[in-house]
Amino acid sequence: MQTRIRTLLSESEWLKVNAKTLTNDADLYAVGLTSHATIELMLALEEAFDIEFPDRLLRRGTFSSIGTIAEALAEIGVQQDAA
Amino acid sequence: MSSWLTAARAVGVAVAARHAADVDRHARFPQEALAALKEQKLLGIMVPQSEGGGGASISDIVAICYALGQSCASTAMIYAMHQIQVSCVVRHGVRSAWHRAFLKRLVGEQLLLASATSEAGIGGDVRSSLCAVEEHAGRFSLAKEATVISYADDADALLVTARRTPQSTGSDQVIVVVPRDGYSLERQQPWDALGMRGTCSHGYRLAARGESAQVIAVPYADVQAYTMLPTSHLVWSALWLGIASDALAKARAFVRAEAKLKPKVTPTGSLRLTQASILMQAAKSTLAASLRQYETALTSEDKLATLAFAVAMNNLKVGTSQTAVRVVGEALQICGLAGYRNDSPFCVAQHLRDVHSATIMVNNDRILANTASLQPALREDPDFLA
Numbered sequence: 517m518q519t520r521i522r523t524l525l526s527e528s529e530w531l532k533v534n535a536k537t538l539t540n541d542a543d544l545y546a547v548g549l550t551s552h553a554t555i556e557l558m559l560a561l562e563e564a565f566d567i568e569f570p571d572r573l574l575r576r577g578t579f580s581s582i583g584t585i586a587e588a589l590a591e592i593g594v595q596q597d598a599a
Numbered sequence: 600m601s602s603w604l605t606a607a608r609a610v611g612v613a614v615a616a617r618h619a620a621d622v623d624r625h626a627r628f629p630q631e632a633l634a635a636l637k638e639q640k641l642l643g644i645m646v647p648q649s650e651g652g653g654g655a656s657i658s659d660i661v662a663i664c665y666a667l668g669q670s671c672a673s674t675a676m677i678y679a680m681h682q683i684q685v686s687c688v689v690r691h692g693v694r695s696a697w698h699r700a701f702l703k704r705l706v707g708e709q710l711l712l713a714s715a716t717s718e719a720g721i722g723g724d725v726r727s728s729l730c731a732v733e734e735h736a737g738r739f740s741l742a743k744e745a746t747v748i749s750y751a752d753d754a755d756a757l758l759v760t761a762r763r764t765p766q767s768t769g770s771d772q773v774i775v776v777v778p779r780d781g782y783s784l785e786r787q788q789p790w791d792a793l794g795m796r797g798t799c800s801h802g803y804r805l806a807a808r809g810e811s812a813q814v815i816a817v818p819y820a821d822v823q824a825y826t827m828l829p830t831s832h833l834v835w836s837a838l839w840l841g842i843a844s845d846a847l848a849k850a851r852a853f854v855r856a857e858a859k860l861k862p863k864v865t866p867t868g869s870l871r872l873t874q875a876s877i878l879m880q881a882a883k884s885t886l887a888a889s890l891r892q893y894e895t896a897l898t899s900e901d902k903l904a905t906l907a908f909a910v911a912m913n914n915l916k917v918g919t920s921q922t923a924v925r926v927v928g929e930a931l932q933i934c935g936l937a938g939y940r941n942d943s944p945f946c947v948a949q950h951l952r953d954v955h956s957a958t959i960m961v962n963n964d965r966i967l968a969n970t971a972s973l974q975p976a977l978r979e980d981p982d983f984l985a
């Protein structure tokens with residue numbers, strides 16, 4: 517799942533660095549993720565994993581690192597090995 | 600009713616209202632009203648009891664702002680802006696000895712806090728700074744071209760936003776508490792505006808220095824999202840509705856006078872008055888509901904951080920500011936020439952001028968554009984009332 521999130525990030529222009537170089541707990545906002553890009557990222561995740569984020573997960577903290585995104589996806593029921 | 604509200608109302612009616620026209624005419628600081636608020640010890644009521652304050656809740660403050668808004672809009676706005684700053688220090692400075700000591704001083708000396716967030720070259724986007732905190736050996740300095748600092752000449756301390764370090768990006772901001780002896784102000788653009796004239800919102804070149812401990816450690820992004828934004832939108836909405844309510848009271852008095860004059864006919868203004876009171880009812884209900892929503896969210900950072908909460912607080916601001924402007928306009932229409940003339944007891948001219956600040960004080964179009972960009976992520980609320 518982390519790999520898939522990382523690929524999604526690296527194929528976008530949301531970050532100022534290559535997502536491949538980021539650890540799971542690196543702060544995405546510190547490497548250029550804007551609030552507008554956060555919305556695009558959220559929509560891209562919904563599309564990629566065929567899920568919908570509930571309101572309670574729609575907050576800044578959810579998208580602050582690859583790790584927090586993975587946790588949120590797991591909470592919605594995405595399987596850890598989802599490729 | 601809290602004893603604070605009783606005291607604030609008395610200040611509003613007996614002092615603020617009496618000087619409101621003069622404050623407006625001369626675009627001067629409402630010193631009589633602020634002196635009376637200090638005398639009643641109303642500046643430190645939101646400070647926790649552990650630091651010597653009254654431990655007042657946001658509801659207490661909102662009620663006071665609504666009351667003051669009916670008496671003198673500038674006084675209400677100054678009180679509101681002061682309490683916004685206090686709420687930030689109370690909520691985000693608790694872990695710091697410097698800030699706790701500052702809050703104690705605030706209560707004891709009834710310090711008035713002002714805000715220097717707006718900056719030249721940024722536009723109205725408070726979540727971005729050009730100036731930066733420069734730290735060296737436990738001390739800091741910063742210089743800011745502040746486009747607007749309301750009542751700065753009469754304030755006892757400022758809360759200033761800046762980038763965390765000279766290397767930080769524009770949105771990596773902190774907020775710093777600077778008491779009067781830690782800053783100098785050079786007045787740039789004087790405040791000669793349509794309304795809210797008593798806020799004396801001049802522009803300044805600001806230079807501040809002090810101990811590094813004065814910087815609130817929590818990122819300004821969080822201070823803004825969890826405290827400053829919701830508090831601002833609640834207290835502002837309350838005072839704008841206070842202005843509208845006072846204008847509507849004049850319209851009501853006008854209609855009543857008409858009814859007495861011609862007992863057998865319903866006055867022409869009655870219909871419009873009914874429409875306006877529907878608008879007011881909706882706006883007041885939204886304010887009360889938003890207040891509850893904030894008080895509930897205060898119990899959990901998770902709730903405060905949701906998009907849904909931020910959007911609700913922004914909608915409150917846009918909605919009440921629009922309604923307040925509209926209601927005062929209706930009051931003018933109802934009172935007609937009597938409302939338009941400055942020398943009439945039904946005059947709503949100052950209300951009209953003051954209330955028009957509401958939609959531009961953080962421009963509604965900016966807030967709407969912001970919310971619009973979030974729409975793809977927002978959901979309907981199927982469980983409303985469940």
Ligand SMILES: Cc1cc2nc3c(=O)[nH]c(=O)nc-3n(C[C@H](O)[C@H](O)[C@H](O)COP(=O)(O)OP(=O)(O)OC[C@H]3O[C@@H](n4cnc5c(N)ncnc54)[C@H](O)[C@@H]3O)c2cc1C
Pocket residue numbers: 680713714715716717718721722723724747748749750795798800956959960961962964965966968969
């Ligand atoms: C009575 C009063 C007291 C105030 N007191 C203080 C104070 O004590 N301290 C302080 O720091 N500030 C204070 N302010 C300033 C306030 O916080 C805002 O910064 C200010 O109202 C925004 O002004 P603006 O129109 O220049 O900015 P903007 O919001 O930038 O608006 C300018 C124009 O840009 C348009 N616009 C809309 N959205 C966007 C967007 N996304 N990007 C670019 N442009 C956009 C707007 O429609 C508008 O036409 C006060 C303002 C008022 C009215």
